[in-house]
Amino acid sequence: MNVTINVNGEDRVLDVTGHESLLSVLRNDLELPGTKDACEQGECGSCTVVFDGEAVCSCLVMAADADGSSVTTVEGVSADGELHPVQEAMLAKGAVQCGFCTPGIVVAGSHFLETNPHPSEPEIREALSGNICRCTGYGAILRAFETVTGEGS
């Protein structure tokens, strides 16, 4: 079946035949490898995208069910070659180690700050609780978010 998905502002038409996830078509058919594929169980958050206005795990969205929806991936977070403030802050605070969790954290975190621009530290922790960093670099990630929200320095 043909599905049309608006990805980062552009309508893309795909032929979906089986049970593949949105994650799979983003990476394999649309060649957008920024969204990472790790656990495929919704546990790790590395495949987080904004799907019809909600940050979700793209591995848990059936591609066939995404017809008519709009999706923002990490490739769509920055605009006109300018990094998003979350990306700038993560660079400045050394919040990237192996980098595998980074796209998911950028998408989940930037989406969260749109609805809650001045969160407390526990709110940031809770907002990022679905994103696992196996380098365990949570301290630097938290400090990066605090500089975006004006709490840190």
Add this chain to the structure above:
Amino acid sequence: MDFIAAHDLDEALAAKAHQPDALLLAGGTDLMVEINLAHHRPSSVLSLRRVEELQELTAGRIGAGVTWARLERNGHRGLAQAARTVGSPQIRAAGTIGGNVATASPAGDGLPWIIAAEASIEVQSKERGIRTIPWNEFFVGVKRTSLAADEIITAVVVPEDVPIAQEFAKVGARNAMVISTVSCVVIRGDDGFRVALGSVATTPMRATRAEEMINAESTISDSVLDEFAHIVSEEVRPITDHRSTEGYRRHAAGVLARRLVERSLR
């Protein structure tokens, strides 16, 4: 694979009547895990995500398509507390209460509240219309319910007089992204305490012996609470599995139930 995206309830019921073996897809947080791990390759899938009738959320009626994220903000107190412990923000934005009810895991985070609130599960089919199944007749075993093949869960129906003193808690290895080791809901009303537990039996269960004991007491003293916790621990029927042991679950069930009774009195 056959894929059907229903746009309203009539369309969904007609599709389910025509293809009773179609698997229902809502938030995808259970079904897609099974599919990704290749445990399951359904030949047909019926998506309910676009069905407006399943999105209703009022005090008396929780549409099956209501997500945990919405319940966290607008649910009854005990259910909102439970919703906040489901998965992560990503999971709560997608997963629905109808999916939790349909999956009927012993560890389903929303289920102890449903049985403590004495809510009913409303299901519909094209053939037989609406059936409202009482809480104590719906969950019949591990991931088994009394839903018929041509039926769709449409809502959780909450009694008007559900007391507002409600407390939920669960025990797990961390705060986020955890399947409960034991979960518990206590609801305190004029008729006394209701105590429901998850992950301690094949289905979510009421601790009826412990309820009878504590509801016969006029004063809730420390010794009454000790005895109450002891009966809860005896009454649950947990197993040892990869997440915990029978003994720990018995202990934690008593501790949680006692703690929630105390919280409900504050």
